[in-house]
Amino acid sequence: MVDLSEKLREYCEKVNNALDIAIEDKDEPAVKSMRYSIFAGGKRIRAAIVLAFCELFGGDINKAIPFACAIEMIHTYSLIYDDLPCMDDDTLRRGKPTNHVVFGEATALMAGAGLYARAFETVLGCSGLSSEQKIEGMNILLSASGLNGIISGQMLDMENKPGLTEDEVMRIHKLKTSAMLEASAVLGCVAAECSDKEKNIALEYAKNVGLAFQIKDDILDVCGTVEDMGKTLGKDKASMKTTFVDILGVENAQKEVDRLSSKAKEIVCDINGCEFLMSLAEYLANRKT
């Protein structure tokens, strides 16, 4: 098997270097605020999925870097907004004070908007992709982050209350979390100029990993430690949200995570070079953070 953490570190370094250029350090509060959150120590799972699918299907990883940066910028923007007082009102993220705690709400708001804009500028401004690849990539990013993705997920999650059905909870998480993981996988394929068949493989892998990821998140919200997770826990219970743990119980929820993780692995296991994506699915099912 491939050394997962070694490969993750390699991907992470490439993406961080590109992000450091894409959001150039300046003595401006909005830029400081953007950099604070984008370099807050995220694991870059989404970027890794972009790069891994590009590599898996024989693409040039450098062409996928702008997409990987864009997906991390949009993910970070959504976390900044998620933490705002009018949303989840959270003060801790990745073991650090949240953006608005450090920079104030107004700057956090502008930093989020700035990251969203810069994500698209990064894609449009890169030299390695064709116009068609850029447009296809932008459509994927917009679909995952717009009204058919994160925004609807956030709106539904705001109305999340006790007694939702499994389907209703699944719909929230599909929009809030899976949509971006699915986008990551397909963006890697766009960079590698893949066939529709290959894109479907990536999409199916990401659907399973995405759902497993969110169920695991629900489990960790109950069973994890603040030290490991670096964020406030027990929040779902406090805010009376229905989670997969409420519906399935911890034990069955973990079984579902394992089942989805195995399914994700099955989808890619016959493809040459699948080791990293196999290990990643395994890791996400058993992570403690």
Place this chain on the structure above:
Amino acid sequence: MVDLSEKLREYCEKVNNALDIAIEDKDEPAVKSMRYSIFAGGKRIRAAIVLAFCELFGGDINKAIPFACAIEMIHTYSLIYDDLPCMDDDTLRRGKPTNHVVFGEATALMAGAGLYARAFETVLGCSGLSSEQKIEGMNILLSASGLNGIISGQMLDMENKPGLTEDEVMRIHKLKTSAMLEASAVLGCVAAECSDKEKNIALEYAKNVGLAFQIKDDILDVCGTVEDMGKTLGKDKASMKTTFVDILGVENAQKEVDRLSSKAKEIVCDINGCEFLMSLAEYLANRKT
């Protein structure tokens, strides 16, 4: 001369029809909130500039409609955020309660983000523009709305305080207001597949109109009526911001508006079909709302 209000109404109707389709009515809070602000009775000056330059240079106005919609969506998004409690904390806009007053802060936040995303989706999803036109248009929209446009303008305006120089005030307004008006003019040219020379004419017109527009805004903040303006007035003074009126006085500020308006008119006056843009520059210099 052309009948300005008649032509404005015609443009406005075209854009409103397209916006009604682009943000389809749904029984979802984010969509209701987006539609509330986008159909709050804005004058569609920016959209009109897009369409007018497209027509001036012989383009098909239907090709410019997606750009006109996008610019109005981004403008509306910036107003929603501008009014939020953590920004200007305003309760009145276009004579109606501001978005967060009606829908709550969280929904206003998501509606703004939704409008921004939908602006780009509208451009990418349209059938009349080539990939190159879409990419050029997206770059223009991102540049005006991102870190080199509205966001920097907002950040600087948050630090606006007594005693700024004319250059400093001008820089704020260039980023906060003119950038979007300039983008509108150039987007019309992109839709009409204009030459660089034509784009420069549009840009110069918009620079002058944009600055005149903002100085007039500062004058109206002192001299206008809440009934005419439909928003809270005297805010710049209350928030201790330096305005053009502070620097120039009301009389000289109006002289500067007239000078800039004349300059804008001079730039287009020799072009066949310039009547609407001539009247618009005149109107913006003398508006009461």
